[in-house]
Amino acid sequence: MEYRHLGKTGIQLSELSFGSWITFHTQADVKAAADMMSAVYDAGVNFFDNAESYAGGKSEEVMGAALKQLGWRRGSYLVSTKIYWGLNGGVNEHNTLNRKRLIEGINGSLERFQLDYVDLLYCHRSDKTTPIEETVWSMHNIIEWGKALYWGTSEWDAAEIVAAIEIAERHHLHKPVTEQPRYNLFERNRFSREYERVYKEYGYGATTFSPLSSGLLTGKYSQGIPADSRGALEGFDWLHDRLTDKGKLAKVQALEPIAKELNCTLSQLALAWCLKNPFVSTVITGASRVEQVHENMKAANVAPKLTPEILERVDGIFEVKKEEEDD
Numbered sequence: 332m333e334y335r336h337l338g339k340t341g342i343q344l345s346e347l348s349f350g351s352w353i354t355f356h357t358q359a360d361v362k363a364a365a366d367m368m369s370a371v372y373d374a375g376v377n378f379f380d381n382a383e384s385y386a387g388g389k390s391e392e393v394m395g396a397a398l399k400q401l402g403w404r405r406g407s408y409l410v411s412t413k414i415y416w417g418l419n420g421g422v423n424e425h426n427t428l429n430r431k432r433l434i435e436g437i438n439g440s441l442e443r444f445q446l447d448y449v450d451l452l453y454c455h456r457s458d459k460t461t462p463i464e465e466t467v468w469s470m471h472n473i474i475e476w477g478k479a480l481y482w483g484t485s486e487w488d489a490a491e492i493v494a495a496i497e498i499a500e501r502h503h504l505h506k507p508v509t510e511q512p513r514y515n516l517f518e519r520n521r522f523s524r525e526y527e528r529v530y531k532e533y534g535y536g537a538t539t540f541s542p543l544s545s546g547l548l549t550g551k552y553s554q555g556i557p558a559d560s561r562g563a564l565e566g567f568d569w570l571h572d573r574l575t576d577k578g579k580l581a582k583v584q585a586l587e588p589i590a591k592e593l594n595c596t597l598s599q600l601a602l603a604w605c606l607k608n609p610f611v612s613t614v615i616t617g618a619s620r621v622e623q624v625h626e627n628m629k630a631a632n633v634a635p636k637l638t639p640e641i642l643e644r645v646d647g648i649f650e651v652k653k654e655e656e657d658d
């Protein structure tokens with residue numbers, strides 16, 4: 332496992348990391364979560380991603396209980412959470428990044444985790460109604476109080492990120508240091524086109540999510556939705572169209588000969604492709620069971636095999652013109 336600086340900060344993250352969306356509480360109890368966390372930690376992972384909204388707060392509870400069981404040195408790993416949607420429907424309690432929500436949010440998360448601080452705190456989406464200045468000041472205060480060490484954004488517009496950085500610089504506040512964007516073979520354009528300027532000019536980090544497009548890139552949806560997959564979970568019907576899209580499945584199938592040549596699985600190839608982007612600080616992986624973890628962690632060994640010629644063939648399948656990636 333290699334470690335990469337989070338943008339231009341001093342902190343280093345394992346190039347593959349591990350997140351709990353959909354899985355913790357819904358598919359994995361504390362024991363299953365601890366087993367998976369232990370497997371990734373043994374492979375060198377030092378960053379665990381979470382959010383207050385995952386499983387209505389239960390995902391943080393499960394991760395916190397697993398961390399307690401595992402008993403690792405606090406200095407040896409990083410934990411994140413994200414605030415925005417909230418857990419309650421009150422007017423100031425959901426879909427906002429106002430000061431009250433952020434401060435109550437971090438306090439609630441720390442309680443559920445049973446931790447004194449999180450390493451990274453994200454604004455899970457942008458809030459078009461709260462002044463960015465109010466959000467920046469609140470995140471700065473949370474860091475000053477020692478409840479988080481760094482802060483970042485998730486799926487903000489590039490212009491909003493730049494505005495937040497500039498407000499922080501103007502007032503000598505803690506700046507946001509990383510974005511958490513979606514990035515995989517199917518969904519790469521925002522990362523490459525919109526955000527690249529923020530990575531290049533501001534040294535912003537990128538902790539990318541959904542590298543397997545919810546499992547579509549593993550190839551397991553080629554014969555329909557397997558009963559033991561995310562696609563079959565109650566309440567996730569909204570994923571069905573994406574997971575059974577014939578055009579997308581044909582592209583996944585076209586990747587198979589390349590995976591075979593490289594002696595790896597489709598999942599490993601798709602994860603390794605994400606790792607090849609130098610602006611990626613870490614690829615946040617997800618898994619519902621330990622076998623997937625073992626398979627996915629080996630992607631780190633596949634990345635060096637992705638030569639420019641292989642990458643061109645992969646891009647050919649996913650129909651992204653070379654110049655779009657280069658400029």
Ligand SMILES: NC(=O)c1ccc[n+]([C@@H]2O[C@H](COP(=O)([O-])OP(=O)(O)OC[C@H]3O[C@@H](n4cnc5c(N)ncnc54)[C@H](OP(=O)(O)O)[C@@H]3O)[C@@H](O)[C@H]2O)c1
Nearest residue numbers: 350351352380540541542543544545546560561617618619
């Ligand atoms: N900031 C945001 O808004 C945001 C949004 C989404 C995710 N995230 C973060 O990113 C993390 C990863 O996202 P994701 O879970 O969507 O990642 P993903 O890699 O796209 O999908 C992971 C899912 O694919 C299946 N899978 C993984 N490896 C497999 C393998 N080797 N073989 C077969 N199936 C496999 C598993 O689901 P099944 O076994 O159930 O099919 C697993 O839970 C999340 O946990 C979260 O921390 C952040």
